[in-house]
Amino acid sequence: MTSPPRIPLPLLNGGSRAAVTCEYRCGDACSHPAPNPTANGYLGDIVTDVINRRSALRAGAVVAFATSGVAGLSGTATAGDQDGDEARGGGGTPGLNFDRVQPNTQDAVVVPEGYEQAIVIRWGDPVLPGAPKFDFDNQTAAAQAKQFGFNNDFAALMPLPGRNQLLVTNHEYTSESFMFKGYSPAGPTEEQARIAWAAHGLSVVEVEQVRGSGRLKPVIGRHNRRITMTTPFRITGPAAGSDLLKTSADPTGTIALGTLNNCAGGVTPWGTILSGEENFNGYWANAGQTAEPVKSRAARYGVATGATTRKWERFDKRFDMLKEPNEVNRFGYVIELDPNDPESMPVKHTALGRFKHECANIRVARDGRVVAYSGDDERFEYLYKFVSKNKMRKGNSSAARRYNMTLLDEGTLYVAKFTGDSPASEIDGTGKLPSDKRFDGTGEWIPLASGKRSFVPGMTAEEVYVFTRLAADKAGATKMDRPEDVQASPKTGKVYVALSNNVDRGVLPGKESATEINPRNNNKHGHILELTEHDPLSLRFDWWLFLVCGDPKDPDTYFAGFPKDQVSPISSPDNVAFDQYGNLWISTDSAGALGINDGLYAVPVDGPQRGNLKLFLTVPRGAETCGPIVQERLVTVCVQHPGELDGASADKPVSHWPDGGASQPRPSVVAVWKPGRHGPAKIGS
Template sequence: MRRLLPLLSTTPHAGGRSALTCRYRCGDACFQEVPNTSDNEYAGDIIARALSRRSMVRAAAVVTVAAAAGTTGVLGGPGAGEAVAAPVTHGGRGHGRHPGPDGARGLRFSPVAPNTDDKVTVPAGYTQDVVIRWGDPILRGAPAFHPDRQSARAQAGQFGYNNDFLSLLPLRGERGRQVLVANHEYTDEVLMFRGYDPENPTREQVEIAWAAHGLSVVVVQEEHRSGRLTPVPRHRLNRRLTATSLFKVTGPAAGSPLLRTSADPTGTRVLGTLNNCAGGETPWGTTLHGEENFNQYFANGSSATDRRYGIGAGASERKWERFDKRFDVAREPNESHRFGWVVELDPYDPDWTPRKRTALGRFKHEAAQPRLTDDGRPVVYMGDDERFDYFYKFVSSRRMKRGDSRAAREHNRTLLDEGTLYVAKLSGDSPQEVDGSGRLPADGEFDGSGVWIPLATGDVSHVPGMTADEVYVFTRAAADKVGATKMDRPEDVEPSPRTGRVYVALTNNTDRGKPGKPGADEANPRNANKHGQILELAENWDDPTSDGFAWRLFLVAGDPKDPSTYFAGFPKEKVSPISCPDNVAFDPHGNLWISTDGNKLGSHDGLFGVATHGERRGELKQFLTVPTGAETCGPVIQERRVLVAVQHPGEVDGASVEKPASTWPDGPGRLVRPAVVAVWRRDGRDIGV
């Protein structure tokens, strides 16, 4: 008899997520005590003391690159020693503008209305198709998916579950083909298996779940005259990496005693990657994948072994520790230290073992997106998806080599092993005016300055009382010690390829301002923040060692009728409502596209485009919505195509295989399956022009 899931329909949850999502995706993280109990200060005076005159001058001198449309923005203060975010030259804050009738280039479509339809809804004049579903075969010998004939062996050759981050890369020499890379964040066993008993999973079910995690690489073929993509089964580049595949540990913490286990006394070889959320693409053709809520897979933790990552003291939700001792912290205390990293994968080399890059630190990585400095060094931006945690950057000490030679490729695949890891500290320029309501300060913006605080460089720690190995393995504790700014769940962090500005999606934080919890500050200006915001910062790319930056809030999300919302000064009556920004990506025109997770406005999650420059800066339009219970993930925005990962459709309280909450994507009577969807214009023209 199927066991009922306790209390799934009666317990309130953060944002718009169902209890089922919270249970399987992050181990009920929002119901646990906030892991960050450090006493970091928040007022502007502490950061003023921390910032040197050198840092402040550098932050004030930050200049963003001119956009292709001709708009030049400067983030900097007018006086010596100041680093405020001055208005971008976009024609004012919503007054006196005369925008044209069609929207910003790339966003000229009729916005989709908020809805609760059990389907993917796209604008008029656009169409869609499923590219690939959970269980579709991609490797030679893998069978077609059958819900009642699942096996670990079959799943290891099929597309994984709960697709999240997507990358679509060119494939030279094969006309009309591209390489699709996908993360598979987690498994919903109750929606995968008939009669699933969460207290007593079978070994076969556990091994299927192991195989459904990880990464997929699959070549896709573009249909002529449309945006449809079709998988190419058994292509030589197709690949599955699972919870039992081999990964190498590299960088300054590789081989550390903190990473050694009975199965791996070298501390350099790990089986599996878990809870891969968002990611990034490198300029040298590899992909990056962030291991996020890894803590939920481990059992029997303690304060001594956990060090602020949320590993529970009892059994895990999935009970994997019954079938592999490495998931039992009491038996293998270091195994959990081998997760929570950024993974680098080379999709073009199926023989290359992926790397876990320790120089980028260990925390709940939502994503990792690099860009190059003016002198060719990669800088990787990263968010730690937890209430009151931080955002980081890594600056490589080595420069990228151009070209496709073997020597250049080998060199570039080592760039993320040497450099300096930093954490961000922010100060507002109007802290006394921030009262938690979201009301704008008198200067019309939430803005200010910041400093990047170094944590470690190679085997040198910059954190008193911690070794370099401890900084990399317990990065959260290191950031606590240096007083980083506690943020509202920093998730995806994306630098604009046009302007160099960096955009940080802060999803929400309903604990902000609660008794005993940090109150509002200028970068996180609302207490009980259920809708989130997007932060924009600018750095000096002439000097990659510069430790100062300027910042402003680009969007403060929610219902535009809510006075606490803000859309970069654009008239709020002309934008779509948005809640809980999660993943972000840029289109070829420099617009930022935002996917949402846990919409708290009563409608389904969706994908939105927003102009970041020009007279329409802040104009936000909804492009699509996803089915019941689903989250919008992994957006890829090309000239003629938009890709989204529809994650956890049907993940609604009380749902199961026997009692589905969604019929997407294959209709009634078929198992609900996460899938990747492509959207394109019916007339074959470019998106949004």
């Protein structure tokens, strides 16, 4: 097999994400010290004991992009001088026989040769009855509350009776300087703040598939809904009603208004949506002026010590910690939404802990209990799982769904501790494989709390659920390189974790250096973890690093042992999903570390092609690939923050995707399919 044509990758130039994105999405977290001050020891040095016990513990066998790049509303890849399976590079793997896309910096969504694409819905498109047509220069909060929100991230397609589906989408954050011309960061107007409140949250939109095509057309249906920063949420679980959650507006501590910075999520087996509240810290002001213990607790979550970027505290006192010190404690949870019932109140599950949830995804154990996995997306933070006390009820009735929505309110919350099986001297921070030729080891789940019982000395159960990071610190959890999306393979049950990057590892004084589970210092490109449990209820596991990302030509990369001259370059894995064949699909955030646009990749996790990573599509310049959905005959992705590059703004746009001409860039959902004789053909056929 000959390798696919390659393009030279530009030299790195500083960080991999535009500073303006960091400012709006996460409060510029990477320019501040990581808020984890602990010195938890890594267990990789205890090698002799680990090797002796190993058989017992085994669970089973950014560059600045040129604004003059190739522009366009869409694009397709070319296969260079190759043809057939050699160009496709899939070796006949079901679902992966497509011509890999070449890395690029186009202002377009680029898809494989022979595939088509179309916009499903864009920021500002109508969602609710009476929504006006989007007018960039004349936005109002009332209009935005009925329109598709900004910066779509996680997405799910839920079946309806007949041919239609419900598209459920998160709206992670707002980038005000890209939303309003003449925007003044120092002096935003109240209307601009209210527009942003309405642009956060989630959208539920009915879509119909155009016959003979993969196009999805939005419909104003009875299920359509907008969740915003003013939507009431019921707080549930063991911390509901806690004094730590009470405010002047809600003295009961049981009803919160709104959800924000919703990143990834998941679809439950009972047909609801889980969504993770991630970088909530950047929305609250004046934590540095509060008294202890509020001040130190807020610091552990990176809450702004002074004014915030958006200045919302000027228009609503709940964003000012001097006036409402507990309001921030009501964010940072996994929320659950029933898209089948547009009148239902969504909930915030305190039993899953409070941290920067990238996601929450569910497995069902043999006895019917459910297990939820979630990563805390920040440098040197932790990986968690929750095991329910009660068992899932089968069936699709509304009564069964209501009962199953209580499963995440009672159970045990755990945090992961990893052990490497190689001598510490063989983990030198360069990414060089140890003598056993792979990064691997064992691990355990450490209990933090169960119901009203705390397993963390010096902390009540309520404190564990509300200040989960502090509890995990005390428990001695393993510090990770930004654990993001977590998904279990529907074929094998193995759990896959995207670890995005951590440029502080082994670089900053006092910060942890490379470990076998996080084997590179100055980790720009991240890695994919593969975790095996006997059963979802197991408290022991085995782990391997499936991918160590970056330019395959670099010696510090690893693709499950597959020949590196045949794979696509990848940086900063973010979201993961599985297709019907069990192939893993990976979307990226910050591929600019390689000087290329972000994209969606696919890779077999088993068989002779294991590790043969292929680039399926790329998104426009400055954009991030989010929320992949991979169906038998359709792939959709959320294109987040197109054109969001330093020096750009609504007054100086550098992208005109998706509408072309001189238009403003708009976050959008895109559908991709392969035309067939009687409609879309199978993806990768």
